[in-house]
Amino acid sequence: MDLPSVEFSVEHPKEESHGDYSTNVAMILSKQVGKNPRELASKIVAEINKVQNLVFEKIEVAGAGFINFYLKNEFFLEQAKKATEVGYGSNDMGKGKLAIVEYSSPNIAKPFTIGHLRSTVIGDAVANLLAANGWEVKRDNHLGDWGTQFGKQIAAIKKWGDIRQIEAAENPVKELVALYVKFHEEAEKDPTLDDVAREWFVKLEKGDKEARDLWQKCIDWSWKEFSRIYEFLEIHHSEEFNHGRGLGESFFEDKMGEIIKLLETKDWYKEGKEGAKLVFFPHDKYSPAMILKKDGATLYHTRDLATDKYRLDQYHPDLIVNEVGAEQQLYFQQLYEIEKMLGWYSDGQRVHVMHGMYRFKEGKRSTRKGNVIWLDEVLSEAGKKAFEMMDLAKKHLNKSAAEQAVLGKKIGIGALKWNDLKGEARRDIVFDWEEILNMKGTSGPFVQYTCARASSILKKFKIELNHLIIEPLDNLVEQETSILRWIYRYPEVVSEAGEHYAPHLVATYIYELASRFNSFYQACRVEEHGEVNDLRYMLTQATANVLSSGLNLLGIQAPEEM
Numbered sequence: 001m002d003l004p005s006v007e008f009s010v011e012h013p014k015e016e017s018h019g020d021y022s023t024n025v026a027m028i029l030s031k032q033v034g035k036n037p038r039e040l041a042s043k044i045v046a047e048i049n050k051v052q053n054l055v056f057e058k059i060e061v062a063g064a065g066f067i068n069f070y071l072k073n074e075f076f077l078e079q080a081k082k083a084t085e086v087g088y089g090s091n092d093m094g095k096g097k098l099a100i101v102e103y104s105s106p107n108i109a110k111p112f113t114i115g116h117l118r119s120t121v122i123g124d125a126v127a128n129l130l131a132a133n134g135w136e137v138k139r140d141n142h143l144g145d146w147g148t149q150f151g152k153q154i155a156a157i158k159k160w161g162d163i164r165q166i167e168a169a170e171n172p173v174k175e176l177v178a179l180y181v182k183f184h185e186e187a188e189k190d191p192t193l194d195d196v197a198r199e200w201f202v203k204l205e206k207g208d209k210e211a212r213d214l215w216q217k218c219i220d221w222s223w224k225e226f227s228r229i230y231e232f233l234e235i236h237h238s239e240e241f242n243h244g245r246g247l248g249e250s251f252f253e254d255k256m257g258e259i260i261k262l263l264e265t266k267d268w269y270k271e272g273k274e275g276a277k278l279v280f281f282p283h284d285k286y287s288p289a290m291i292l293k294k295d296g297a298t299l300y301h302t303r304d305l306a307t308d309k310y311r312l313d314q315y316h317p318d319l320i321v322n323e324v325g326a327e328q329q330l331y332f333q334q335l336y337e338i339e340k341m342l343g344w345y346s347d348g349q350r351v352h353v354m355h356g357m358y359r360f361k362e363g364k365r366s367t368r369k370g371n372v373i374w375l376d377e378v379l380s381e382a383g384k385k386a387f388e389m390m391d392l393a394k395k396h397l398n399k400s401a402a403e404q405a406v407l408g409k410k411i412g413i414g415a416l417k418w419n420d421l422k423g424e425a426r427r428d429i430v431f432d433w434e435e436i437l438n439m440k441g442t443s444g445p446f447v448q449y450t451c452a453r454a455s456s457i458l459k460k461f462k463i464e465l466n467h468l469i470i471e472p473l474d475n476l477v478e479q480e481t482s483i484l485r486w487i488y489r490y491p492e493v494v495s496e497a498g499e500h501y502a503p504h505l506v507a508t509y510i511y512e513l514a515s516r517f518n519s520f521y522q523a524c525r526v527e528e529h530g531e532v533n534d535l536r537y538m539l540t541q542a543t544a545n546v547l548s549s550g551l552n553l554l555g556i557q558a559p560e561e562m
Contacts, residue, residue, distance in 0.1 A: 001047060004032055016485060019060075019068030026065045037065025071488075073476070079488035083542035084465055089494045089549055094135030100311055101127040101137060103323040104235065107144035108248070109153050109176045109218040112229055114373045114431065115325075118355040121420045121555060123323030124235050125503035126353055128553045130319075133498035138315065139237040141246025142307065145219055146253060148297075149180075151201030154214050155193065156183040158200075163217070171376070172221035205253075225376070232379055233413060234555065252306040256298050259305045263291060268341065279338055289334040304335055312344050319349055321501065326354035326426055353501045355420075356428035373431065382412035386445075407559055411445050414556045418444025421554050422507045442511055444556055447547060450514035452562035453521060454544035459560075461532055465541060479520040483539050486513055490546050494553070503554055510550035517543045 008025040026041035033040070041061040048059055057070045082088055103123020106112050124139075131137045156179035157163070166175045187193040203211040223245065230236070237244050242251070263269040263279070272278045275294035279301075291302050311317055322332060332352040339345045386408040419429075422442060476484070490509065497505040517540075526536045548558040 001044070003029055006032065012489070013068065018062060020071045020485065021069040022062075023067050023069075024065075026061075026067060030065065041065045041067050071485075073484070076484035076488060080484055080538060080542045081465075083487045083490065083546055084538060085545075088545060089490045090132045090134070091491065091495060092134035093495065094130060094133045094498075097135050097318040098315060099127075099130050099135045099137050099319040099321060100140055100315065100317045101130065101321045101323065102140045102142050103127070103321075104230075104237075105142040105144065105246070105324070106222075106226060107149075108222045109150070109173065109180070110144070110222075111173060111177055111372045112225055112375045114375055114378050115358055117375055117378070117416070118358070118420055118425075118429075119323050119325070120233065120235055121417050122353065122355050122425050122503060123321075124555045125421055125506075125553065126321060126323060126501050128555065129494070129498040129501070129503060129506070130321075132494050132553060135319070138240070138317075140241050141237045141244075141248075143246050143248030145248035146250040146303070148198070148201050150204055150215055150218070151197035151199070152183050152194075153180055153218060154200040154204065154211055155197045156180060157214055166217075166221060171225055173225045174374075176218060176221065177372075229375055229379070232409070233417075234557075247307070247310075249303045249307075252303050252310065255306040255310060256302050259302060259309060260292070262342070266341075279334070279341075281334075281337060281341075286330065286334050286337060289338065300331070301335060301338070305338065308335075308339055308344065308350075317349075319351065320345070321351045321353055323353045323355070326356055328352070329354060351501065353425065355425040358429050358431045378416070379412070382416050383408055386412035386415070407562065410557045410559050411448065411562070414444035414448050414551075416444075417554060417556050418447070418507065421503045422511070424502070424504050444551075445562075447510055447514045447551060448556070448559055449562050450517055451544055451547040451551065451558045452560060454517060454540050454547065455558075455560045457526055457537075457540050458544060461526070461537060463532060463534075463537055465538065477524060479516070479523045480535065480539065482516045483513075483520055483543060486516055487539075487542050487546060490550070497553075506550050506553050510547055513543060513546060513550075517547075 006025070006028045008023060008028045010021055010023045013019055013022045026044055027037045029035075030037035030040050038061055045059050045061060045067060055071060055075050057072045059067060059069050062068050101123060103126070104116065104120040106116050127137050127139050153176065157166075157176075160182055161175075161179050166172045169175050183193065183197070187197075200211055204215055237246050241247050260277075263277075268280050268282065269291070270278060270280055272288065272290075276290050277292040278288040278290050280288050289301050290299055291305075292298060308320065311320060324332065329352065332350075336345070336350040336352075339350060340347070387404075493505055493509040497503060520536075520539065524533075524536055526533055526540060551558045
């Protein structure tokens with residue numbers, strides 16, 4: 001049509017009566033070519049209709065010049081058949097590319113709190129999404145196992161701790177936290193304790209045997225808790241990164257010197273007013289980033305630059321994702337800009353997936369004050385809530401106590417993960433037990449239950465899909481059409497969620513599919529007059545497959561019975 005190339009959108013209309021896709025292309029073009037948008041839209045539709053189309057039932061102009069496309073039932077049927085197959089929704093857009101996703105990253109000798117849940121769960125889902133989009137994904141856990149706080153921790157252990165008592169504790173980290181809190185309480189009365197802590201950290205940096213032994217014990221004690229939590233949440237990191245523990249900050253201790261030498265060759269790396277060494281960004285794009293303190297001590301930027309240089313040299317990644325709280329936005333903007341100035345990575349290769357914080361009605365939580373909410377307490381409470389819900393259904397479940405425990409765990413974890421993934425990651429969450437562990441409404445257990453309901457129908461009839469005979473799709477009831485017009489969107493959702501690192505798009509999609517299936521279940525019998533309706537059986541199979549796939553992308557198990 002000899003029209004100029006323009007940016008335009010193709011979207012799903014909010015009202016399905018307006019079609020399956022809608023575009024504003026005529027409205028955008030009309031401004032450039034000086035024509036009436038409805039008239040231009042009509043001409044575009046006329047051109048499209050000249051081509052025999054096996055996909056669209058009709059194309060029409062609506063409103064001020066939107067073009068609405070209605071898909072054929074035959075297309076829906078073809079997609080529904082594909083949706084019954086393993087791997088439906090996945091694609092190979094990232095084929096041949098490598099992504100490193102860094103998430104969770106708790107601090108050694110500090111509590112694994114409810115605050116760490118967000119990075120752990122969201123980061124895992126982002127890694128799953130990238131894998132579903134064809135990327136090779138390596139999962140790293142950048143542990144906070146280095147820094148001046150270990151001087152305080154060692155000083156506290158030496159002054160008030162009992163190593164045998166810590167060793168024997170069910171949760172040694174709670175013992176370490178209690179000592180850490182005591183240190184800060186006592187340091188307020190006796191500031192010389194801070195000098196003692198600094199001395200211990202200097203010993204640690206210089207490789208003093210006693211300091212290193214106590215530091216290593218802190219790491220091993222911490223992993224006693226971390227391993228339990230990761231196992232419960234079914235979270236895994238790549239084995240090549242320290243056997244799944246991740247490469248902590250200490251791993252890069254001997255790699256920072258190379259970074260300092262490199263920076264010293266750059267004219268934008270200068271000494272600040274008080275003697276610290278900083279990166280000054282061209283045109284003051286960001287505030288200066290401190291690399292070395294005035295006493296020569298390293299900081300987070302120093303260690304993260306060493307980390308990303310190591311990743312570059314060892315793996316040549318096409319993408320590195322950091323799943324870290326939104327309050328660190330400026331920090332990562334500075335880090336990524338420095339790496340770009342060094343020529344290591346280009347725009348888009350470094351991504352900060354940021355999550356909002358848990359807010360507390362009682363004010364800010366602090367390890368120093370000891371008023372944190374431990375994650376294992378939340379996990380325990382989630383299990384209790386799940387069993388309370390299951391008590392109502394036990395009479396319908398022919399399961400042993402052990403089987404019920406496994407199912408209760410799936411439901412409890414599902415509720416927790418869903419709560420973190422159902423909305424956009426950037427949003428803050430007010431910590432509320434009822435909201436966190438909600439088992440009703442827009443919840444993970446609702447989607448799990450719907451998946452189990454579909455699976456129970458499939459178990460009852462056990463029909464091979466290649467034996468199904470689907471008649472021409474005439475006289476469909478509303479609930480059948482509703483599922484057909486939703487199932488085909490799943491590959492789009494997986495692609496978009498992966499492109500934008502947005503697990504909530506998957507959660508929103510599968511919740512809507514679950515709602516549609518429940519309406520279908522109430523209105524449409526799969527078996528009528530002793531015969532199975534093949535179309536409805538296939539829709540049930542497609543729904544079960546897509547719900548299970550979507551839940552798995554979110555790191556949530558799909559029980560076959562519930």
